[in-house]
Amino acid sequence: MRAEPPPLAGGAPGPDALGPLLDTVLDALRAGAKERGGPLPAGGPEAVARRVGALGTALPETGTGADEALATIVRALAAGAADPAHPLCAAHLHTPPLALAAAADLAASALNPSMDSWDQAPAASALEALVTAALATEVYPGAAAPDALVTTGGTESNQLALLLARERLGPVRTVVGANAHHSFRRAAWLLGLPEPVVVPTPSGTLDPAALHEALTTLTGPVVVAVTAGTTDEGLIDPIPALADVCAAHDAELHVDAAYGGPLLFSRTHRPLLDGLARARTVTVDLHKLGWQPAAAGLLAVREAADLAALGHTADYLNADDDTEAGLPDLLGRSLRTTRRPDVLKTAVTLRALGRTGLGALVDACMDRARDLADLVEKTPGLDLRARPTLTTVLFRPSGADDGTVAAIRRTLLAEGRAVLGRAEADGRLWLKATLLNPHATPGDLAQLITLVEGSAQR
Numbered sequence: 001m002r003a004e005p006p007p008l009a010g011g012a013p014g015p016d017a018l019g020p021l022l023d024t025v026l027d028a029l030r031a032g033a034k035e036r037g038g039p040l041p042a043g044g045p046e047a048v049a050r051r052v053g054a055l056g057t058a059l060p061e062t063g064t065g066a067d068e069a070l071a072t073i074v075r076a077l078a079a080g081a082a083d084p085a086h087p088l089c090a091a092h093l094h095t096p097p098l099a100l101a102a103a104a105d106l107a108a109s110a111l112n113p114s115m116d117s118w119d120q121a122p123a124a125s126a127l128e129a130l131v132t133a134a135l136a137t138e139v140y141p142g143a144a145a146p147d148a149l150v151t152t153g154g155t156e157s158n159q160l161a162l163l164l165a166r167e168r169l170g171p172v173r174t175v176v177g178a179n180a181h182h183s184f185r186r187a188a189w190l191l192g193l194p195e196p197v198v199v200p201t202p203s204g205t206l207d208p209a210a211l212h213e214a215l216t217t218l219t220g221p222v223v224v225a226v227t228a229g230t231t232d233e234g235l236i237d238p239i240p241a242l243a244d245v246c247a248a249h250d251a252e253l254h255v256d257a258a259y260g261g262p263l264l265f266s267r268t269h270r271p272l273l274d275g276l277a278r279a280r281t282v283t284v285d286l287h288k289l290g291w292q293p294a295a296a297g298l299l300a301v302r303e304a305a306d307l308a309a310l311g312h313t314a315d316y317l318n319a320d321d322d323t324e325a326g327l328p329d330l331l332g333r334s335l336r337t338t339r340r341p342d343v344l345k346t347a348v349t350l351r352a353l354g355r356t357g358l359g360a361l362v363d364a365c366m367d368r369a370r371d372l373a374d375l376v377e378k379t380p381g382l383d384l385r386a387r388p389t390l391t392t393v394l395f396r397p398s399g400a401d402d403g404t405v406a407a408i409r410r411t412l413l414a415e416g417r418a419v420l421g422r423a424e425a426d427g428r429l430w431l432k433a434t435l436l437n438p439h440a441t442p443g444d445l446a447q448l449i450t451l452v453e454g455s456a457q458r
Contacts, residue, residue: 032078229259234392
């Protein structure tokens, strides 16, 4: 007799099948976090690989069953995770996701709409249109016809921005600051465009006079990419002045606000993004200062008509007669075909928290960065690179060489006690704390300082 197939997640019986499995997953997450006991597993890469290898073959001849597989592998993953929800896990733009967003993501996985044709995602496609319109208006208040696409993050958004510019203007030259994200160089390569012109940024931000000088030497269509939230230091280029330079040279402006874009939700810090709406395109990531499970990227455009360049037809997905009959055409909403309804978790978060609630989370993390900077300034033997603009703080032991700074970071990683990043600035290597956890306390920050001091004294 043929065995009964495993239950499915969707349909009317799906929730009943998921219920006990979710209990198993939650128990495994709890047990794994307890086993780990800190922000990441101790022992370094070899120890982690050894523990994962102890699981045995990934494809046994006979399966172990759902409960055992979930309990064993989820616990192993949780025990070996770098946990961004731990206040001492502060190396990267790696956010601790909100519980409500993770719960919504479960619904997206269970329902499994595919956002490449309306008949696979009727409500999800309508929800995406609703949410992207609202977020585009947040970036471009007062614009007649803004729009936004859901992306996997800043890399895809920046590539799309250059693609749209190329389709509109022809082969474009890209001008970026030395502080720009690496994705622009990769995007130019993928799109067959010349290497970006890189303007030095000795102060950490793009200087309008230096941009003017660079643009004076260029001919043909140009896209200037400026940054609102650099990866290394969390700095914001002077957007209004740079927009003026672009206008004077008839260059298009793109703003990579993958990190800093969610400041739009904060009444206190929104002015840091003055001039953002002057950009033709804007990148925003909500899996950074938006607390969404990855991926939750956006590319906002001031003119929805610019997106027509992405139009594409596949008869089995968006035949002309279906489109003419009123079925929405989704292929022009992404370079991808199959894609998850990542907008669902964002829709739930926006509805649950509203602009005020999201703004409060942004403000809390901005405050924690200033608290950490205060602690560094008050601690003898530590140097602060600069007061933070966003939620990134660079610091280092006074008088230490770069090798010592790197060793401190690796020691804390190997011991599983703290996750700090690294960044080069002013010709030196710095420890980097990127504070994205709104639950972090002053005591957590003080513990981080103590750990760095202790490692520096060994």
